[in-house]
Amino acid sequence: MTKQAKQELYEQLLIEADAVIDSNISWIGNTANLCALIQSHFQHWWCGFYFVNTNNQLELGPFVGPVACTLISHGKGVCGTAWKEQKTIIVPDVHQFEGHIACSAASNSEIVVPIFKGETTVAVLDIDSVEFNTFDETDQYYLERLVKRLPF
Ligand code: SME
Secondary structure (H helix, E strand, O other): OOHHHHHHHHHHHHHHHHHHOOOOOOHHHHHHHHHHHHHHHHOOOEEEEEEEOOOOOEEEEEEEOOOOOOEEOOOOHHHHHHHHHOOOEEEOOHHHOOOOOOOOOOOOEEEEEEEEEOOEEEEEEEEEEOOOOOOOHHHHHHHHHHHHOOOO
């Protein structure tokens, strides 16, 4: 996919996200709808959210795709690292990422975007691809903008 084609899909996605995000409901419905919206444009292998729970672990939330790991500790895997470092992590080849948690053997690249409430990470958006090198700075730019729209 060209950079321009990707940008156009994301611009449309942002418009649709603004239309469906409902500030009157909890995170469950909004993140479920965002998964559906992302997948309607990109058809990734797996797209979902993990939330920091009361035991200070990442707990599986709404997602689209095959069944996934339910709990991830702080600093573990790509998700736990993005949480710990409070920054987006792009992994071109998950087999080269030390500590990668393989929920699915089919996944080959991944992006994890932390979601903040103030200074604190409250959740992460995780997207997996069966292709290598799927995600780049364009995905990071738009997905960071996208998750900022979520009311927490
Ligand atoms: N690969 C992730 C685990 C979550 S699944 O990909 C859905 C990780 O290393 O944190």
